[in-house]
Amino acid sequence: MDIEPIAYFRSPLKEKFGIPRQSGVVPELAGRIEFTPAYRDKEALRGLEGFDYIWVIWGFSENVHGSPAPADKTAFKATVRPPRLGGNRRVGVFASRSSFRPNSLGLSSMKVTGILSTADGPVIEVSGGDLMDGTPVYDVKPYIPAYDSHPSARGGFTDIEQWKPLEVSFSGDADAQLEKVFGKGSEKEKKTIAALVAQDPRPHYQDDPDKVYGMAYGPCQVRFRVNGDKAEITGIES
Amino acid sequence: MDIEPIAYFRSPLKEKFGIPRQSGVVPELAGRIEFTPAYRDKEALRGLEGFDYIWVIWGFSENVHGSPAPADKTAFKATVRPPRLGGNRRVGVFASRSSFRPNSLGLSSMKVTGILSTADGPVIEVSGGDLMDGTPVYDVKPYIPAYDSHPSARGGFTDIEQWKPLEVSFSGDADAQLEKVFGKGSEKEKKTIAALVAQDPRPHYQDDPDKVYGMAYGPCQVRFRVNGDKAEITGIES
Numbered sequence: 001m002d003i004e005p006i007a008y009f010r011s012p013l014k015e016k017f018g019i020p021r022q023s024g025v026v027p028e029l030a031g032r033i034e035f036t037p038a039y040r041d042k043e044a045l046r047g048l049e050g051f052d053y054i055w056v057i058w059g060f061s062e063n064v065h066g067s068p069a070p071a072d073k074t075a076f077k078a079t080v081r082p083p084r085l086g087g088n089r090r091v092g093v094f095a096s097r098s099s100f101r102p103n104s105l106g107l108s109s110m111k112v113t114g115i116l117s118t119a120d121g122p123v124i125e126v127s128g129g130d131l132m133d134g135t136p137v138y139d140v141k142p143y144i145p146a147y148d149s150h151p152s153a154r155g156g157f158t159d160i161e162q163w164k165p166l167e168v169s170f171s172g173d174a175d176a177q178l179e180k181v182f183g184k185g186s187e188k189e190k191k192t193i194a195a196l197v198a199q200d201p202r203p204h205y206q207d208d209p210d211k212v213y214g215m216a217y218g219p220c221q222v223r224f225r226v227n228g229d230k231a232e233i234t235g236i237e238s
Numbered sequence: 239m240d241i242e243p244i245a246y247f248r249s250p251l252k253e254k255f256g257i258p259r260q261s262g263v264v265p266e267l268a269g270r271i272e273f274t275p276a277y278r279d280k281e282a283l284r285g286l287e288g289f290d291y292i293w294v295i296w297g298f299s300e301n302v303h304g305s306p307a308p309a310d311k312t313a314f315k316a317t318v319r320p321p322r323l324g325g326n327r328r329v330g331v332f333a334s335r336s337s338f339r340p341n342s343l344g345l346s347s348m349k350v351t352g353i354l355s356t357a358d359g360p361v362i363e364v365s366g367g368d369l370m371d372g373t374p375v376y377d378v379k380p381y382i383p384a385y386d387s388h389p390s391a392r393g394g395f396t397d398i399e400q401w402k403p404l405e406v407s408f409s410g411d412a413d414a415q416l417e418k419v420f421g422k423g424s425e426k427e428k429k430t431i432a433a434l435v436a437q438d439p440r441p442h443y444q445d446d447p448d449k450v451y452g453m454a455y456g457p458c459q460v461r462f463r464v465n466g467d468k469a470e471i472t473g474i475e476s
Contacts (some may be wrong), residue, residue, distance in 0.1 A: 003239050003341040022385045043316035047329035050394030078281035091285035094378040103241040103376045138341045140332040146392050147260045151387040156288030160380050
């Protein structure tokens with residue numbers, strides 16, 4: 001079956017590093033769903049304002065506004081190593097949300113924070129998204145709690161994962177630079193950057209307190225170090 | 239993006255009439271996910287036994303084991319009329335789960351009731367599915383309650399929908415025929431058939447107490463009538 005993007009996701013995260021590993025992990029993170037010309041009709045969103053969440057079906061792809069590379073169907077890998085299991089335990093691909101799967105489809109629930117009419121068509125404002133800027137979106141559906149919510153369901157290996165966010169601080173330099181880049185009242189950006197770093201974007205096999213990481217966020221590069229369960233944001237460069 | 243079926247859904251419902259309108263509405267209904275030859279590897283399901291539910295991304299299609307007809311992208315309809323709103327109120331296509339959507343992708347959560355190894359590869363046994371027999375499946379992902387469950391979310395027009403199941407009885411003839419088709423101990427089939435009819439599969443605009451409907455179920459045709467909020471199953475023919 002041939003499917004085509006109906007929309008693209010817009011996020012301050014324009015690179016893979018730092019993207020939340022699942023939707024909802026960083027609720028502070030704002031994003032937008034912008035429709036392609038063929039689907040710019042505000043009537044298509046009529047009634048959506050009554051729903052708190054949507055489902056987004058999207059494509060795993062680092063090609064911004066391009067087609068994902070066709071998956072190599074001959075090289076089906078039955079198992080993957082989820083980062084949250086330390087990257088050394090294997091689980092079946094259909095027991096994981098890994099991007100390495102036969103059809104490159106992703107699924108995320110996102111909170112609807114606004115529905116706009118713009119000169120470029122309707123836009124859905126969301127929070128908690130886990131998609132890189134430019135990710136193609138193939139479908140948007142309403143989240144129906146009566147059918148979609150199973151709060152007491154067992155969550156397999158994700159139940160035993162004891163994940164604790166890092167404690168994040170900003171150096172004096174970083175604070176000053178933040179205000180320079182985002183202006184006065186940059187509290188929202190500060191909170192979002194802190195929440196993104198708190199989920200520890202480092203590759204699982206790295207643990208070097210001197211290493212400085214760089215995370216692209218909007219117009220700037222966020223520099224940070226991690227020592228144990230503490231992260232320090234050392235600089236924010238535009 | 240080109241996607242291909244990794245599996246097909248197996249259900250006693252081999253026609254559209256009677257299929258639950260959403261997953262979970264008829265929890266009695268059993269189904270199976272059978273993988274295509276390229277994906278028959280039990281390792282691909284390793285760890286899935288720890289999850290109570292899965293997400294299934296599937297294709298709206300009445301073509302059993304064939305490709306769905308390509309959607310006519312030029313004929314984008316921005317609104318649809320959900321049956322649960324009486325079929326006369328319009329909502330946006332992205333505020334509904336309607337099958338009339340730009341990309342023919344469906345999304346259902348289903349309860350995992352078993353994971354089998356068979357001569358034809360691994361099989362996921364599920365309950366509560368809302369797919370017709372032969373529906374192509376494009377992806378299976380674990381349901382992760384920490385990210386996917388939003389029990390207090392507002393559900394838009396589905397919140398105000400006051401839907402009451404029909405009260406279902408079996409005629410003496412139907413009871414005898416049921417035992418003839420399914421043998422002694424046909425209680426499970428009886429419960430499933432009653433639950434399917436209870437959700438009122440009739441088109442929304444029909445209300446004729448004398449009309450006899452036929453629903454294909456496994457090897458038989460179930461005949462029933464509806465009068466007000468009561469349904470009578472009048473016969474079960476093989």
